[in-house]
Amino acid sequence: MKENQKGSITVFLSLVLLLVMAVIMTTIESARVNAGKVYANRALALAMDSVLAEFYGPLFQEYHIFGLEGSYGKKTLQPGSIETKIKNSMEYTFEPNKDLYYIDNYIPVENVNILDIQTTKLEIDNVNTLLDYNGDFFASQSISYIKYKELGNLSEKFLSKISLIEETEQAQSILNEKFKTEESIYKFDKNITKLMKLIDGITISEKGIEKGRNGIKVQESFVKKLFVLPVSSVNAGVYNPIVFNPLQNHYTNPIAIIDEIISTLDAIGDNLNLIDEARITYKFLSLIDQSVFTDEEELLQHQQALLNAYETLQNYIQIEQSLLKAVSEKTGSLEKLINGTLISIEKAIPVTEDLIIKQVEITGEINKYETLLNTSKDQLNQDFYEGLLEDFLMMEKYKGNHECGLEGYDFEGMKNTLISNQKVVGNAKNFLVTNISPTEPELLQAKSSFQNMKMAVMQYKYDYLIFDYTGLKEPEESEGFFESVRNLVESGIIGLVIENTEGLSDKVLDIEDLPSAILKVEESKEPDDISAIYAYVNLESGIESIIGTFDSSDDIMGAGNIVEGIGELILFQEYLFEHFQHYNEKDLKDALTALDYELEYIIMGKRKDVNNLKAIIMRILLIRTIMNVISLMGDGKRNGDARLLAAAFVGFTGLPALVTIVKTLILFIWSFVESIVDVAALLEGKEIPFLKGKNDILLELHEIILINKTFIKSKADSIKENNSSFALSYKDYLRIFLFMESQRSKNFRSMDLIQENLQLRYEDSFLMQNCLYGFGINGEFGMEEKFIALPFVKDFLNAGESSYSFKIIKEYSY
Known part of the structure; x- marks a missing residue:
């Protein structure tokens, strides 16, 4: 009886010990599995980090941008190659003694791999290149690089330049409204001439009274x-x-x-x-x-x-x-x-x-312009306001009878x-x-x-059938004035503002595989030559051609309204100025470049190098023409000179609106020629006041007929150095144009140049579309049971191999 009792105790204690061991082993196994998950996660992160550490060296060295060249010498991205690299990298973590050699001799290491993690599946399921998200990955790295550099009071300086544009917006708005109103009055005047022809039998046009053989x-x-x-x-x-x-x-x-x-x-x-x-x-x-x-x-x-x-x-x-x-x-x-x-x-x-x-309609337009003029009086230069007021008095005569009435009509x-x-x-x-x-x-x-x-x-009447012909007189010759301008621009603007046009770049960008072409970023619609506006200008065509010219500058002059997010915009611009060159840059880089005028390309996006430069020059020319019109109109004497010349040209028609519009045409031509001198000076590295004062005007009206390339250069050379905060250089204009350009266009055009330049300097197979900024991966891993699967139990139960599996989804980027 006693022996039987002792045996039961032994069995009991064995079962208790087995349960204790099961709990201990289960705890150890659980800890092992959790440790394996953490270990696999870290191994995967380390492997992804290791892969991204293989960033394309020239891209970082030249442009300070991280990017993994994911094509590995082929035309397209190779996700399989990346997966293999990650898998191989993880094996060194999972198997510490893998490939442990010393002088071609394998060194055996006695150890126990307690985790024994196996990679069962590895798949890249999300790839982000530098082109994704409108190129924001590229822009963010650019900003991150440049923000740690010493930039001084760059923001303050740039904002002061932008404010110059903002201050002239009101003047431009008034001029737009003025020219629209004058255009309506001019068309109204032309209808009056139709009535003159029907009632008095004479034909009047911009050329004056129509004449026959006998007068x-x-x-x-x-x-x-x-x-x-x-x-x-x-x-x-x-x-x-x-x-x-x-x-x-x-x-x-x-x-x-x-x-x-x-x-x-x-x-x-x-x-x-x-x-x-x-x-x-x-x-x-x-x-x-x-x-x-x-x-x-x-x-x-x-x-x-x-x-x-x-x-x-x-x-x-x-x-x-x-x-x-x-x-x-x-x-x-x-x-x-x-x-x-x-x-x-x-x-x-x-x-x-x-x-x-x-x-009735033009009375409304005149009233609208009058309201704008009155409300803007305090914001305008007094001389400029007086010039506008003088022209307004002519407009006022065209109001309906309930106002002041067109004199005699x-x-x-x-x-x-x-x-x-x-x-x-x-x-x-x-x-x-x-x-x-x-x-x-x-x-x-x-x-x-x-x-x-x-x-x-005898009841036939002539009441009210009266027209004012008091201003009619024999016309003076105007063709010489306009011919001088036509001759000036006949060979193109570029030849007037650049002394040696033969030295201009003839490089052309191949659009195949360019990021901007892939993402369909269109080139700027900016013309590369606006001389056609003035090349055939005369009294008949010139009046029609200048009306509406200001409308094309609305986006340009509207730059002053953009103030939010300006910090990052300025930083990105500084990155562009540090890494890309522009026309006439003194510190040109020695490295090969696909284009010489890189910043001009980022702004305009035209394939031909010289066309980008031309388009920039034309945009500056347009802005300078607008600003010079404002300056000349605000100068009482010069405005008066233009009016006298206009009266000499078309005063014989007796149409006051025509005289005012021709005066505007003359001011435009004067401003245009003045702007050609400005641009020539800017391209020589000089600074020009954004809004000129009386003493800053370089040309007088009588000098226009004398203008030629030599005269332009002599005027440009006569400009003294100007350190005023109100003066802009060619580089300042580029900054403003970059500021106005969409971030998306700047991103992709910048990457166009990076790609083409690196192909010239290093590998012609390099493509920005194959440069990875980051990627996501989906991994499956397995671990065999070690502490809870006892051999004798498995043999007794006739059980097969069993293991744990788990998934890890991870994203990684620069």
């Missing part, structure tokens, strides 16, 4: 051609002798014609009685029998009397025919006058109606007069008789009709 050309029919008053400049409402003298011979008085017709009809009636008498006499003599005359002398006298009677009758008949012809001619001319006048009136009425509507009154005259002429036309038979009843009826017609046309 001023007068229309065959016009409203005032039918003129019932004594002809005088006062009665005609035409006070300028240049216009009145040729017109006075074309006025036709229908009353005089009618009186002549009536007088002729009376003459026909009188002649009709004489014809009757002559016919009776002739008939009486022809009935006498000549045989009754026995005396030969008496017979001869009778025959002579008969002949005389016949000749008298024929003479009266010829007089009648002549008088009838005269009446026919006069009625024909009267009919032509009536019909031509009626057609002119019918054409003129809708023109007046259109002018009435247009006057009442279009509503004109319309009413024309409608009244239309009825008068139509009524008169009803009394017109064209076919008149030489019978007493018809003659009396025709005479009555013409008398009624006379009474009708």
